[in-house]
Amino acid sequence: MKMLMVMVMTMLLASGACVYAAENSDAGAPEAAEAAATSDAGASEMAEAAAEEDTDFYMTEITDELFERIKGKSFKDDCTLPREDLRYLHVLHKDVAGEVHEGEMIVNRHIAEDVLAILKELYEHDYPIEKIRLIDEYDADDLASMEDNNSSSFNFRLISHTNRVSKHGRGLAVDINTLYNPYTKVVDGERIIEPLSGEPYLDREASFDYKIEKGDLCYQLFTEHGFVWGGEWPDRKDYQHFEIPDEVIDKWYP
């Protein structure tokens, strides 16, 4: 891919006049600009991507094409978060066997740079993450995504029995390796585990792949970037979950 970018850049440099005309379409070269806009539209998009340098780790706004993928799923009809507040991240990640995969995540724009940097550093240090797919591929079903050990962030929803939007509903929380880092809480003497298939991994003394531990690289990076880990909560444990604290969110959304 990088070779291709270099080739495209070289081609664009060779046809510099054409690019120049396109950039100055208001300044008296309408014909050339029009030709450039039609025939070189693809090339100029590629050039833009190349200018960002990193074709593996990048972010975009929610394009119409992306919006089609999330509309009615993670971006529900009653979504109160504006689409403009979300960013799409494209990343690479490695599974526990060291195999490289492409990943996609949608997060709040306020944390997009941070999450992109965190995921890049985890990749560079071979920190294993099995799947990073849009939760829309699971029809925005959080449990199905967790059972599949998927890592994700944005999924609009209200906190049960309230009209408050959850942090995932604002793209301000990130779940990592969810099957092996389940959520658990005791309610009226009954233990809730999500996903239920993650029950064996509530034994945090046991050793197994994809386990998040206090002090490991995943924990370190998220906390350095201002996130709080749900594995440290006293009243419940959410080992997969990193979120932005309320006081910071209150500043972003007064």
Ligand SMILES: [Zn+2]
């Ligand atoms: Zn979570």
